[in-house]
Amino acid sequence: MLFWIVLAVVVALALVVLGVVGYGTFGAFGRLGRELEAAERDVRPLLEQAGATAARANALGERS
Template sequence: MLLLVVWIVVVVLSVVVLGALAFGVLGARARLAREVTAFEREVRPLLDQVAATTDRAAPAADER
C-alpha cells in the first residue's frame, strides 16, 4: 500500500514538473516571437533605405 502511495506521489510530481517546464518553454517561445516581431519592425526602415540606395547605385555601377 505504501509503495502505491509513493508511486502516485512520484507520478503527480512528475506531471507538475513537466507542466511547469512546458509552461516556461511556451512562455519563452511567445516572448521570443514578440521580440523578433519588434526587431523586424525596427529594422524594416533601415532595410528599405539600403534597398533604395542599392537601386540608385546600380545604374552608376553599370556605367563604369
C-alpha cells in the same frame, strides 16, 4: 499500500514538473516570436533605405 501512495505522489510531482517545464518552454517561444517581430519592425526602415540606396547607385552606374 504505502508503495502505491508513494508512487502516486511521485507521479503527481513528475506531472507538475513536466507542466512547469512545458509552460516555461512555450512561454519562451512566445516571447521569442514577439522579440523577432519587434526587431523586424525596427530593421525594416533600414532595409528599405539600403534598397533605395542600392537602386540609386545602380542607376548612377548605368548612366556612367
